[in-house]
Amino acid sequence: MVGRLTVLGAVLSASLLAIALVIGVSVGIGDLPIPLSTTLSAVTNRLGWTSVELSRIHETVIWDYRLSRALVAAFCGAGLALSGAIMQSLLRNPLAEPYVLGISAGASSGAVAIVILGIGSGAVSLSAGAFAGAFAAFFFVALLSNGTRGGADRTILAGVAASQLFNAATSYIVTTSGNAQQARDVMFWLLGSFGGVRWPEFVLVSTVVGFGLAACLLAARVLDAFAFGDEAASSLGVDVGRVRIKLFALTALMTATIVSMVGSIGFVGLVVPHVARFLVGPTHIRLLPACAIGGAIFMVLADIASRVLIPQQTLPIGVVTALVGVPFFSIILYRFQRAS
Amino acid sequence: MSIRAEQLTWKIGGKTVLDTVSLEAAPGEMLGLLGPNGSGKTSLLRLLAGLKPPHSGRVMLEREDVRSISRQSIARRVAFVEQHATTNANLKVIDVVKLGRFPHRSMFSGWSPADEQAVEDALEKAGMTGKRDDYWHSLSGGEKQRVHIARALAQTPKELLLDEPTNHLDIQHQIGLLKLVSGLSVTSIIALHDLNHAAMFCDRLVVLRQGRVVASGHPGDVLTEDLLKDVFSVEARVELSAHHARPHIHYLR
Numbered sequence: 001m002v003g004r005l006t007v008l009g010a011v012l013s014a015s016l017l018a019i020a021l022v023i024g025v026s027v028g029i030g031d032l033p034i035p036l037s038t039t040l041s042a043v044t045n046r047l048g049w050t051s052v053e054l055s056r057i058h059e060t061v062i063w064d065y066r067l068s069r070a071l072v073a074a075f076c077g078a079g080l081a082l083s084g085a086i087m088q089s090l091l092r093n094p095l096a097e098p099y100v101l102g103i104s105a106g107a108s109s110g111a112v113a114i115v116i117l118g119i120g121s122g123a124v125s126l127s128a129g130a131f132a133g134a135f136a137a138f139f140f141v142a143l144l145s146n147g148t149r150g151g152a153d154r155t156i157l158a159g160v161a162a163s164q165l166f167n168a169a170t171s172y173i174v175t176t177s178g179n180a181q182q183a184r185d186v187m188f189w190l191l192g193s194f195g196g197v198r199w200p201e202f203v204l205v206s207t208v209v210g211f212g213l214a215a216c217l218l219a220a221r222v223l224d225a226f227a228f229g230d231e232a233a234s235s236l237g238v239d240v241g242r243v244r245i246k247l248f249a250l251t252a253l254m255t256a257t258i259v260s261m262v263g264s265i266g267f268v269g270l271v272v273p274h275v276a277r278f279l280v281g282p283t284h285i286r287l288l289p290a291c292a293i294g295g296a297i298f299m300v301l302a303d304i305a306s307r308v309l310i311p312q313q314t315l316p317i318g319v320v321t322a323l324v325g326v327p328f329f330s331i332i333l334y335r336f337q338r339a340s
Numbered sequence: 341m342s343i344r345a346e347q348l349t350w351k352i353g354g355k356t357v358l359d360t361v362s363l364e365a366a367p368g369e370m371l372g373l374l375g376p377n378g379s380g381k382t383s384l385l386r387l388l389a390g391l392k393p394p395h396s397g398r399v400m401l402e403r404e405d406v407r408s409i410s411r412q413s414i415a416r417r418v419a420f421v422e423q424h425a426t427t428n429a430n431l432k433v434i435d436v437v438k439l440g441r442f443p444h445r446s447m448f449s450g451w452s453p454a455d456e457q458a459v460e461d462a463l464e465k466a467g468m469t470g471k472r473d474d475y476w477h478s479l480s481g482g483e484k485q486r487v488h489i490a491r492a493l494a495q496t497p498k499e500l501l502l503d504e505p506t507n508h509l510d511i512q513h514q515i516g517l518l519k520l521v522s523g524l525s526v527t528s529i530i531a532l533h534d535l536n537h538a539a540m541f542c543d544r545l546v547v548l549r550q551g552r553v554v555a556s557g558h559p560g561d562v563l564t565e566d567l568l569k570d571v572f573s574v575e576a577r578v579e580l581s582a583h584h585a586r587p588h589i590h591y592l593r
Contacts, residue, residue: 221442235420
């Protein structure tokens with residue numbers, strides 16, 4: 001038992017160290033390169049542990065721009081991967097991902113309604129609109145899939161219908177009312193960007209994802225019970241309807257928060273859970289933390305790539321997650337086939 | 341009495357699937373559920389397991405109405421083995437069997453010696469101890485069914501409900517599985533298609549047709565030539581087997 005706890009401690013420390021390292025690297029990259037040691041000193045200075053002399057510009061860049069961005073990226077990655085893992089387990093479908101309930105389509109409709117139609121006349125931000133749209137889609141799916149009684153297939157179909165509906169609404173608004181620049185802005189936002197995220201966003205996303213992770217871990221054993229389907233879970237004593245609606249609402253909250261903040265970043269929520277399952281197995285008490293850690297690292301790396309792949313230009317993060325992620329995932333799939 | 345159905349009626353989309361079905365199983369008894377396809381065997385098992393509420397009537401576990409008991413408490417004493425339940429998760433046999441302890445654990449309780457004991461006993465009874473670390477996908481159909489039974493036994497149930505567990509198994513595994521179930525000390529209610537197997541292994545039989553009970557009792561009393569013609573639409577002669585002293589059905593062309 002002591003041995004297992006030691007291993008657990010070692011793995012967790014190594015993971016947190018890895019996350020800290022990629023965040024450090026991410027902070028160092030940009031028009032003004034900052035060495036890892038400077039970033040470390042800036043953090044320890046702020047914590048009051050050290051008092052190293054640093055240039056004012058370095059400190060400003062680290063604190064006001066890059067560190068919050070990297071941290072937000074880490075939490076977004078963790079939240080999306082967690083949501084994906086829960087969706088895949090509850091719906092028992094390897095293709096399920098955080099947006100399967102139509103959340104990203106709803107968020108984009110909400111966003112264009114604010115940006116192009118000017119609903120709320122400036123009082124409501126794009127993020128608030130996206131968040132409202134995401135939850136509208138979620139309730140639409142919940143209604144269409146007959147609340148909690150519909151099975152997994154019905155939920156997926158309802159999600160597909162909701163996505164089509166909201167995407168159509170988005171396209172309709174963009175083509176009938178938007179100008180080219182607005183369409184381009186919306187498009188860029190949809191593909192995801194960490195530009196412009198600061199500490200208030202960090203506080204929000206870390207609170208939501210932190211709460212989500214804690215709630216998921218408490219539900220880990222319940223998620224295991226879904227391995228053989230809803231009926232099997234029910235016969236093991238799970239209140240299937242209640243658990244499903246709670247966990248769906250939890251993932252909707254995490255996903256909507258993330259989408260409304262940084263756009264709909266694809267691929268992370270689909271693939272990280274598969275990679276994590278390959279590495280630590282399907283038992284949720286290990287799988288969920290692995291997803292959170294893997295998602296965080298992957299997203300920070302993707303953010304780095306989005307800034308360095310093309311000089312002087314930042315790619316939409318969703319483009320990078322797919323471009324970098326698919327080859328990586330192909331290798332995993334290929335090796336997994338050979339192993340089994 | 342261990343489990344009893346009283347006047348159960350259950351409908352789906354206006355169609356009556358079960359019509360005032362009553363049955364009762366004594367502790368330790370193996371009760372066979374027979375009937376043609378679509379006669380309501382699976383629905384009846386689901387109602388007995390408390391997975392669906394009946395439209396009228398009730399299911400009693402000893403002296404308690406199932407509807408007054410929480411899902412978790414039901415799962416502590418009634419275990420259900422579904423027809424071909426499978427998973428795409430890459431689980432080991434031991435992980436699947438451990439699922440059976442789910443209803444006995446609270447959110448924060450660790451893995452107790454009692455849990456360990458129940459899982460070991462279940463693996464042993466189902467003859468899967470040697471395959472504990474094998475992966476689900478590497479198992480044969482017969483082994484998968486045994487794992488499901490081990491998972492059900494790990495629930496330490498008083499009642500075990502099985503829905504056509506011998507489907508798609510070869511004859512060796514069919515007989516092996518029925519021997520396993522009939523050797524258990526729990527009350528079992530088992531839906532079966534093979535009438536000869538039911539006659540050989542079950543203590544009592546209940547025959548359903550279009551959602552109604554048309555016969556029940558000891559195999560020798562239930563499995564008559566008239567009933568086979570009437571319910572199953574087959575010509576047959578029923579003989580008393582010289583080998584196991586149970587009825588043996590000889591189908592005619």
